[in-house]
Amino acid sequence: MAEPIVRFVGIGKTYDGVSRVVDDLHLDIERGEFLTLLGPSGSGKTTTLMMLAGFEAPTAGEILLEGNPVSRLPPHRRQIGMVFQNYALFPHMTVAENIGFPLSVRRVSGAEIERRVQRALAMVQLSDFGGRRPAQLSGGQQQRIAVARALVFEPKLVLMDEPLGALDKQLREQMQLEIRRLHRELCVTMVYVTHDQSEALTMSDRIAVFRHGRIQQIGTPDAIYRRPANAFVARFIGENNRLTGIVALRDGDVCVVRSSGGIELAGVCGEPLAAGARALLSIRPEQITVGGADGLDCALAGTLAETIFLGDHVRLRVAVPGLADIVVKGPAVAVPPEGSAVRLGWKAADCRVFALEED
Ligand code: ADP
Ligand code: MG
Numbered sequence: 001m002a003e004p005i006v007r008f009v010g011i012g013k014t015y016d017g018v019s020r021v022v023d024d025l026h027l028d029i030e031r032g033e034f035l036t037l038l039g040p041s042g043s044g045k046t047t048t049l050m051m052l053a054g055f056e057a058p059t060a061g062e063i064l065l066e067g068n069p070v071s072r073l074p075p076h077r078r079q080i081g082m083v084f085q086n087y088a089l090f091p092h093m094t095v096a097e098n099i100g101f102p103l104s105v106r107r108v109s110g111a112e113i114e115r116r117v118q119r120a121l122a123m124v125q126l127s128d129f130g131g132r133r134p135a136q137l138s139g140g141q142q143q144r145i146a147v148a149r150a151l152v153f154e155p156k157l158v159l160m161d162e163p164l165g166a167l168d169k170q171l172r173e174q175m176q177l178e179i180r181r182l183h184r185e186l187c188v189t190m191v192y193v194t195h196d197q198s199e200a201l202t203m204s205d206r207i208a209v210f211r212h213g214r215i216q217q218i219g220t221p222d223a224i225y226r227r228p229a230n231a232f233v234a235r236f237i238g239e240n241n242r243l244t245g246i247v248a249l250r251d252g253d254v255c256v257v258r259s260s261g262g263i264e265l266a267g268v269c270g271e272p273l274a275a276g277a278r279a280l281l282s283i284r285p286e287q288i289t290v291g292g293a294d295g296l297d298c299a300l301a302g303t304l305a306e307t308i309f310l311g312d313h314v315r316l317r318v319a320v321p322g323l324a325d326i327v328v329k330g331p332a333v334a335v336p337p338e339g340s341a342v343r344l345g346w347k348a349a350d351c352r353v354f355a356l357e358e359d
Contacts, residue, residue, distance in 0.1 A: 003067055004028035005157060005189050006052060012060030013047050013213075021047050023213040025061070031156075034183050034190040038200040039210030040236070045193045048210075049159050052191065054078050065157075076105075081150035081158040081188075085165040088146065089134040095145050096121070096130035102153045120148040123182060140171040147179065151186065161193045176202050197237045201225065209233050229270060231354035234282045241288075241326050243281040244356065247273050255353040257281045261322025265298055267351035280354045285329035287350040290316065290336075296345035302326065304340045318342055 006029035013022040022044045029035050037045040050056040052063060054075035063070050070078060081102075089098050099120050100113045108116070121127045124144040134142055143163060150158055160179070164172045180203050183190045194200055200207045201221040208218040209232075217229040228234035235242070248264055249256040255269035257279050267281050289296060302320035314335055316328040326344060336342060 002031055005031045005066060006191075007064040008048075008052075008061065009064065010061035011048075011051065011058045011063060013044070013051060013056065014059050021213050022051070022058075025213070025215065027208065027215065027218070029189060029191060032187050032189055033205045034180070034192065034203060036192045036194060036200040036204040036207045037210055038194060038197060038207050038236075040195055043210040044213035045195075045210055046161055047213075049161050049191065049193055053080055053082055053159055079153075079155050079157070081153065081155040083143075083146045083150045083158070083160040083163045085162040089142055089149075091134055093133075094130065095126070095132050095134065095137070098134065098145060099130075099149045099152050102149060106153060108153075116152055120152040123151070123185075124148045124178070140167055140175065143167065143175065144178070147182070151182065151188070154186075155188065157189045157191070159191045159193075162195070163192075164194075164199070172199070173202075179203065201237070209236060211236075227270070228282075228352060228354075231280050231282070231357045234352060234354060235357075239285055239327070239329075240282040241285065241324075243283075243323055245279060245281065247275050247277045247279050247353075250275055254348070255279065257353055259323050263300070263320075263322045265351065266348040267353040268349060269353035271353075271355050273353065273355055278356045280356050281351060282354060283326075283346055283351045285315070285327045287346050288326065288328045288330075289345045290318075290328055290330060290342050292343060292345070295347065297348040298344075298346050298351070300326075300344045302342055302344060304336055304338050304342050307335055307338055316342075318344055320344070 008025045008027040011022055011025040012020055014020050037048060039045055047056060051058050065078060096117050099117045103113045103116060121130055124147055126141060126144055164175050176199055204221055206218060207221055207224050209216045211232055217224060217233045225238055234240055243259060245257040245259040247255055248258040253268050254266055255273060256264050256266045258264045265281055273279055300320050302318040304316055305319045306317040308315040309332060313329055314332045318326045318328060320326055
């Protein structure tokens with residue numbers, strides 16, 4: 001396999017000498033991939049990015065860039081493009097001068113700068129805006145200019161830290177697709193930070209889920225969504241029905257959990273959990289079938305307590321004796337009236353069992 005473009009080898013960081021903000025981080029970033037660092041605020045994402053960029057020094061471990069240790073390399077010698085949440089364009093420069101700045105500090109000739117700036121402007125679909133000042137642009141346009149500036153010197157590695165955080169939802173979703181398109185066209189390696197799980201799922205080849213400075217799980221969006229490694233990842237990404245109980249039986253990776261109401265449900269478990277342990281059973285709302293269907297392992301009887309119509313789908317809240325209410329997401333067709341008796345079913349393979357989170 002090709003050498004990773006970046007390797008974090010046992011990286012640690014503490015600002016105060018006590019709390020480890022990044023804790024024994026081992027992470028390989030593959031050449032050309034779109035890797036997202038996803039996690040709640042304070043989980044160490046920005047610190048990780050800053051160490052890679054060279055603005056913070058690790059307190060343990062080594063970062064390798066194309067196989068070479070970077071500890072003595074200042075930021076400007078790392079050849080990394082960066083985009084931050086606050087666009088940080090130079091207000092006194094025109095858009096073209098802003099984009100050209102990384103080239104002029106690299107002593108690229110005037111004609112070449114002009115050519116590359118035009119290409120970068122076209123890339124972010126703002127060809128006619130080179131003569132404006134940043135203040136004459138909307139927030140979304142300013143952020144596109146920041147993206148163009150990060151890409152103009154053709155870095156192999158581009159870091160983006162919550163670059164779309166200040167934009168409204170519609171613009172954010174449009175920019176997500178645009179950045180993804182640029183990533184594919186330019187074949188750069190992208191390391192992207194966000195706390196927004198849907199953004200991470202939309203954009204990434206791989207997602208690293210951070211908590212307390214440690215990676216909880218790293219994998220494709222599909223793997224992270226379908227096979228979360230622990231209760232934290234399951235809770236942080238996507239929606240879950242969470243049923244707590246005690247492990248009644250463990251057989252290989254199948255785990256049967258008994259609720260306090262005495263209901264037993266089976267699921268897949270990847271953690272070391274023995275009989276008698278407290279456990280969390282997690283099932284996604286869209287994996288539950290209402291009414292009978294073949295091939296379902298679990299069947300529960302309940303009462304439809306609430307229906308919420310959302311246009312393209314409905315959300316049902318079903319009261320099940322002996323369990324917490326269960327939320328079901330399904331097609332908005334043939335929904336029985338509230339108060340009806342309903343049967344719920346799912347496959348044990350879609351159901352995950354986790355150790356209860358310690359907080
Ligand atoms: P994230 O980007 O995931 O929100 P950060 O890397 O910014 O997380 O922060 C991780 C932790 O480190 C937080 O508890 C934060 O308060 C602390 N921290 C970040 N930067 C500094 C700093 N320059 N000095 C002291 N503590 C910091
Ligand atoms: Mg941050």
